[in-house]
Amino acid sequence: MITKVKGTQDILPNEIKKWQDLENVIFQVSKLYHFEEIRTPIFENSELFHRGVGDTTDIIKKETYDFLDRGDRSITLRPEGTASVVRTVIENKLYANPNLPLKFYYYGPMFRYERPQKGRQRQFHQFGAEALGSASPLVDAEMIAYSYTLLKALRLKNVSVKINSLGDTSSKETYKEKLTTYLSSKVDTLCTDCQRRYLENPYRVLDCKVDKDSDTLKEAPKPIDYLNDEDKTHFEQVCSYLDGMHIEYVVDKNLVRGLDYYTHTVFELEAALDTLGAQATLGGGGRYNHLFSTLGGPNFPAVGFAFGMERLLLALESLEIKEPTPQIHAFMIMLGDNVKAKALEVILNLRHGGLLIDYDFFDHNLKAQFKQAERQNPKFLLIFGEDEMNKGVINVKNIKTGEQIEVGLNELYTTLITEIQNEQHSCAGHCEECDEDC
Secondary structure (H helix, E strand, O other): OOOOOOOOOOOOHHHHHHHHHHHHHHHHHHHHOOOEEOOOOOEEEHHHHHHHHHOOOHHHHHHOEEEEOOOOOEEEEOOOOHHHHHHHHHHOOHHHOOOOOEEEEEEEEEEOOOOOEOOEOOEEEEEEEEEEOOOOHHHHHHHHHHHHHHHHHOOOOOEEEEEEEOOOHHHHHHHHHHHHHHHOOOHHHOOHHHHHHHHHOHHHHHHOOOOOOOHHHHOOOOHHHHOOHHHHHHHHHHHHHHHHOOOOOEEOOOOOOOOOOOEEEEEEEEEOOHHHOOOOEEEEEEEOOOHHHHOOOOOOOEEEEEEEHHHHHHHHHHHOOOOOOOOEEEEEEEEOHHHHHHHHHHHHHHHHOOOOEEEOOOOOOHHHHHHHHHHHOEEEEEEEEHHHHHHOEEEEEEOOOOOEEEEEHHHHHHHHHHHHHHHHHHOOOEEOOOOEEO
16 A cells, blocks of 8 residues: 655545635735735755755755756755745846835745654645835834734634844844854754854754753853844834734744844744644744845845744644534435436536535435435435426425425525525524534
């Protein structure tokens, strides 16, 4: 038996509605913030991620899926979405649009070769957003608010926002010098990965998951303490805007995020939920003012964030949402072979009108058709035999009330729509039958 590749998962029909509901909330919140969807290829030239994400990051050094195609070109399955969006904007000269900032969101599969665990797969799905073309701290605050609004729209509890500032080039260079000097006598106490990071990119040491609680990292210099006046003002303005929106946050001096391209504001969103386990982070992001120029584009500042969909679904399990029983509008019971062609015409017309109709495909007898209908959980049964066909009518049975009426075929669609609307109206507000708000 051939099985799925390790680190991938099948999303089965009984699970897909949870994904669709989450996607719908994402799309609605993105619309509220006036972001447009953008779609990029699943694979790109490897150079895009090596230059954009950074050769010294763990994603590039350990986790990317790289291969040579038949033209001997180095190709990488995308491990994240930002670099691809930036490449798209540069290649299509979207930066020339006078209506700035550009506001895009994306959604799709990403690929990282890491140890599979609950909520983290080698093929995972990511929703992210990018605001491109403005250096204003207003945009930093806007993106934090956007990501925070999404979690509130999902009704998640115990959500917290952590923010920090890395500063821009000048501040980062000053801090790098201080950090390198501090670590020079202590690097041997850190893990082997951190010893490598110290030589390649000292910033990455602060992002270590192994030594995060060590005294060495706890006592290390913090980026926010080495901001120049301009960068400090930028961060203070971001904080003031969050205060103005009454978004509670904590300044976490250890927060640096895991990618090389970040400048100024970085942020993460967490939720203290049992379903997430020890890792409470749901998503995060930050400003990246120089990624465009790194990838051969103009000076074009930007801010972005991303969420792992699998992590969000784990978080939603904490709500213990009662999924409604799937229900179709009607099931057609066909009495005899001679009525099938006409019955299919009736079904097609109802479907074109937006009604969900199903029927038997196995030439079952009447009893078996009723059994199948019961499993489909329809609101109505449509019973159609030769007598009904000759008279131009059909029998409609309301499953809830048990009432059965004879309806002309020309009036069938209107009758069903009216019955469905009446039922929805009578159930408006709190429904005693299903004991929940409808």
